[in-house]
Amino acid sequence: MNTHLPNLKHLQYLLALNEHQHFHRAADACFVSQSTLSSAIIKLEQLLDCQLIERDHKSFVFTAHGKAVVKMAEQLIHNATDLVEFSRSQGLAGKGHIYLGCIPTIAPFLLTDVISASSQQLPDIELFIKEAPTEVLLEQLANGDIDIAILALPIDNKYSNSFKQTHLCQDPLYLVGDEILTEQVSKDGGYKNIPAESVFLLSDEHCLTEHALSACKLVEQSKINPFSATSIATLLQMTIHHQGLTFLPEMAINKGVAGHAYLRVMAMKGKPYRDIAMLERKGSLRTETFKLLATLISELFN
């Protein structure tokens, strides 16, 4: 807090004076009295400690410096107006920018559809996507880097009770992999007869791994291959190459990722699924807007 800054309204008066070259007409254009405009200019000159116009009792001219100030003021007013107009559109339901975070095992299968549906049905909303694992998303949501997060439940985090959850859909998990192995598992109803290290999983920060393990009730650590993939694409490549098994969510399969001739896709016992939800901060006032987006996403999957 150092220099005193001018009142933007007074700068607008200056611009009006420059435009109309006449105190009374400029004042009219600003819907204020002539004396208001006159004293505002004087005030500006005092604040800026320099002469903006030279008067000779009947008329006036802008000084060269006055003209330079006008140019700068125009820019300033323009930027300020931008800021206001930009903000105004943000508060209303169904409008504004939404910063949306999404976990990597959802993003590639959900977001293209969401973005195109949203640009159709919610044309006044602009989405800005960030992809990050659950823990990072929760952090970003808590500190305001993103407005909403789309991820798989449950979440368990120091912030989690300051978030509001909106359930979006259930996403079933499937067993995917080598034909012989998938049939073996199907016949046995378990994993005891498959070779060691034949189950491939994503790395630990992906919650999908957790879901898959709890869904298949795989307890023998030896069946799990020590390589851990960091993306579903890599996971599938590893599975194919080593003739192994893995678990994929339906939304990925629907997008054709398991379309490789070698792969078999098989429903699992107990029809396990993951719950996909949208999170927002409880303090947010844009619930209406976010609900519109949530409804749109739900409808895409039901």
Next chain:
Amino acid sequence: MNTHLPNLKHLQYLLALNEHQHFHRAADACFVSQSTLSSAIIKLEQLLDCQLIERDHKSFVFTAHGKAVVKMAEQLIHNATDLVEFSRSQGLAGKGHIYLGCIPTIAPFLLTDVISASSQQLPDIELFIKEAPTEVLLEQLANGDIDIAILALPIDNKYSNSFKQTHLCQDPLYLVGDEILTEQVSKDGGYKNIPAESVFLLSDEHCLTEHALSACKLVEQSKINPFSATSIATLLQMTIHHQGLTFLPEMAINKGVAGHAYLRVMAMKGKPYRDIAMLERKGSLRTETFKLLATLISELFN
């Protein structure tokens, strides 16, 4: 006059809040009370019609949009501060930008010296030069496009009594040209024995032409070549090529423009000269600054 714009001070409060992430510390940094800052933020949110921060009674976070507003506000405050600081330096004696207009028969011989001397002796002044004929300069001076004009007296213009004149120097005129002709003129004390069309002049908008004619008392129109040059360089080329005569000011000759082997330079009868003066608007408050520049220029020529 349309949208209401925010108070820049309030935007500064917002920036302080962003920086300190704490109402009380931010308020301290702005030298206001915590309640002032708190209500200023609320006021901003009302004006912008959106949520900038989300509070939960003990703490708060900036929304994604709040962060965007902070970025824009930073830019805005920065520009506003620039405007103020830029202006502040303008009013003081010996400081600021000076927009200086000069006629083309002075500019090339005076300004390089003036600029270098000024940057030495008046380092806080920055000169911006415009070159234009007298009539244009007077117009620009009157409407504030330039702060001061340097030109040859006398001036006679609808604005001229709203200008203040500062005499800078006397600039003697010399007869320049073909050896035989210059000696002829010198011997005769007049122009009756030189060939027709052997006197070369600048075009009419250059006041030097007027000065030259009144100085030499040349009445016979037939002696004047119908070609009229638009610059001293061209004038000299024409004079040399057609073995004619012309008139040049001392400041041009001192800069070596008449250094061509063929040319003779001869003082004229009655030692005619033009008066060089600096003009400013009577309404200007920067007289002190302009006087410093005038003194500097005078000293360069005395």
Next chain:
DNA sequence: GTTTTTGATAGAAAATTACGATGAATACTC
């Protein structure tokens, strides 16, 4: 010489901004 135009000024009114005290909700301490 009077009227009109134009910008400045003074004093009162209105609006805005700021302050101090208090309150509510939460976290911290012992």
Next chain:
DNA sequence: GAGTATTCATCGTAATTTTCTATCAAAAAC
């Protein structure tokens, strides 16, 4: 678990800033 501290919001009042109305002074127009 009661007491203390921290933190931001709120309320009423005070100070400041902005604006208005009316009037003035200078110059131009008629």
